[in-house]
Structure formats: structure tokens, C-alpha cells
Amino acid sequence: MIKSNPFLDKDTDRAEIWDMLVAKDIQAYTQADWSMVESDFLEHEFFAVNAGFDQDPGKWNLAFSRFGDYRDSWLEAARASLDTEYAEPLEDAIHKLTTLEQIEVKDGKAIARKQFDGTIQVVGKEPEVLKWQTLYYLKQTESGWKIVGFTGYLPYTA
Template sequence: MSETNPFTADDADRFAIWEMLVRRDSDFFLSSDWSLVAADYVETGFLGIDAGLSLDPASWRPAYPNVALYRDAAIAARWNPADFAEPLRPAWFRCQSIARLDIEGDAALAHKHIEGRIRRPTGEDMLLGWRSVFHLKRESAVWKIAGFTGYLPL
């Protein structure tokens, strides 16, 4: 995927959700500037589930019972661009896609895939292969992330 939103402004909900889950999330991930995405999360009731690359729900855990814990973990997981042999921003966008986006009233599920390779200076590629299902809700006409089930195998 490129940095171009595949949805048009005529499909306002999907356009807005892509901007939130791909563009702004990438801007945050690449910079660790939480202010870029802080408004994209619900204030209460957030839950992030870590599936640990397993399809067996018995092995999943509620890793992020609130937004603050998720924020801190995401900032700590930031990658250093110097660890890659290609510009990280276009490589990261290339590895992302919204594979499915279901909207029902003020609720939505977005299936985000992270899949691909990013070159490293060692000559070996970093292999990426997981998906996350984002639980979204519309609050005051704005889509928000209410939680996710992440790190699922593809």
C-alpha cells in the first residue's frame, strides 16, 4: 500500500477510518509523538488484546486494559530508522493494508494487515506478518478506536 488513501471522500467513513488507522497511526509509530493519535482513542472502556500470533483464543491476553498502557508500549516498541537499509516511512506504508472494513451504524471492525519485508543493513530483511482487528465506535460523528485484537497470525 502507498500513502494514498484507497477510499474517496465520497465514502467518508472508510476514508476517515483509513486516515486514522494507517496514516495517523504510522505518523505516530514512526515518530513516537502520541499527540498525533491521542484523540483517536476512546477515553473510557478501551481494551487491547494481544493474541500472541495465535488463533487460539485461550492463549490471548488483555495486554492493554487502558489507553495509557498501550501508548507506553507502542512508544517503547518504536523502530530506529538507522536499523534499516531503506527509508522506513515508505517501507512501513508498503507493508500495511486494510483488508476488510465492516461498518454497522456507529460500530465498525477494521482488519489491518501488516505483511511484507523491510531491508536491513545486514542484508537480511525484517519479515512482517500479523494482523489486528480494530474495534471502532463513532462518537459525536468521529470514529474512535475502542480497542483491538492484535498480533493475530495472517
Template sequence: MDLYALNPFANDPDRHAIWEMLVARDIEAFLACDWSMVEPDFAADRFMGVDGKASANPDEWRISFPTLETYSVSWLAGAREFAPRADIETARAGVFGATRLNEIEITGGRALAHKKFNGKVEMKDGTFDVLDWQSVYTLARIEGAWKLTGFIGYLPYSMGS
């Protein structure tokens, strides 16, 4: 395994599992354009995704993903738009290098995970995709496993980074 893919929570099984879900598995699935790799990580009946619209003002945030299906369509569209422009190994290194998930609060059977993206990924044509936002995920322990119940995403990186 490459150093950029090392999970920093080796001694904490809950945080380790959440990091694997939100960082390693999410990135690999996105690069492979394979929603089936991450779909089991969600609690579909509880899911809601909020688009922060790159704004620090909560009045501008919107429920853009009221169901897991609406989110999966958007996620797959983004992956399919990204894939042909990217060299897979360069993209993998760039996305892992730009992604941080160091803050995971766990209280009882609930968790709040703060995932930050700050960096750039070089594309095949020499341009760069800039990753500069953050997302806050909600999770619940369901039948012994952590499941994503929602997120507030696409927030400006500068909000408490």
C-alpha cells in the same frame, strides 16, 4: 503524496477517516515516535487491547492492554526501539507497502477494521524486520468522529488473509 500512502476509500467518508487513522496517521506517528499524533484517535474510557500472541487459538489470547495508558507505553517502546535501526524513508515505504486495510465493516455507529501486515522493512544494517500479522480494531462514532475502542492484535497473518 507517495503512491503507497494513497487512501483507497476516497468516495466513502467514514472508511476514508478510519483508514487515515489506522494506516496513515498510525504509521507516521510510529516513525516519528510521537504518541500525541494518535492519542486523540482513541476513546480512552472504552479502550481495551488484546494480544493474540501470534496464535489462531483464542484460548491463548490475553488482555495485555487493559487501559490506553498500558498500550501507549508499549507502542512508544516499540517505536523507540525501531527508530534508530531504520532509515525513515526506507521504513516508511516498507511499512506502507506491507500494510493493508481493505475490510471495514460499519453498522450504525460501530465499525470493525481488519488491518493486515505482510512484508518486510529493510533496516540500516541490511537486515529486515518482517511484518507478518493482523489486527482487528473496534471503533465507535463518538460526537461525530470515529474513535478506537480496542483491538485484537498480533494475530497470525494466515488467519483468513
């Protein structure tokens, strides 16, 4: 079940951000097609923090100080998912366990809170558990909203 954008016809900024971070991101990942998302980033401003599922910010690390390293890691993970046999279509499965309802927009900047909460059944193996949240940092540009960074693998307790 592909989710529909809850911000359509309500808020153009949030609708654009939701489409980028949910619909397009999931589709690109499940097809391992980086070209679908690469223009969604401001490469020269990008960085990412890995919270490592830990609530203590003192244990977080600067996972990606270079955009190219993030791209390579994303592609490696996406390609691995292509080689995995799932019990249901992966795009549908990721949509089912993804939520993005909180997007704060202020003065051309935004923080989007995306949660993953569920499992994806893998044929002949233990299910993959996705239970974390990511805070995306975005900036409005002349060509639309762009990702400048994120803090990922934050603990998520619903």
C-alpha cells in the same frame, strides 16, 4: 511509496477510518509522535487483546486493560524504531506492507481489518518480518471515529 486512501470520494466513514489507522498511524509511529494519534482513542473504553500469532483464542491474553500501558508500549516500540537503521525510509516501507481494505460499519460501530505482510530491511541485520493482522474496534462519536480496542498479532496467511 505512501499509499493513497482507497475510500476517498466513495465512503466518508471508511475514508476517515483508513486515514486514522493507516496514514496517520504510520506517520506517528515512524516519528515516535504519540500526540498525533492520542485523540484517536476513547481512553475510558479502551482495551487490547494479544493473539500472539496463535489461532487458538484460548491462548490469547488481555494485553492492555489500561490505556496508559498501551501508550507506553507504543512509544517504547516507536522510539526503538527511531534507533534502528533501515535500508529504506521506514514510513514508505510500512506503507508497502500494510493493507486495510475491509472495514465493516454498522450502527455507529466498526471493525477494521488491517494486515501486515512483508519485511523491512535493516542495515547490517536480518530483516524485520511483519506478518500479522489486527482487528480494530471503533465507535463513532460527535468528534469522529475513535478506537475503543483491538485484537492484535493475529496470524495472517494471505
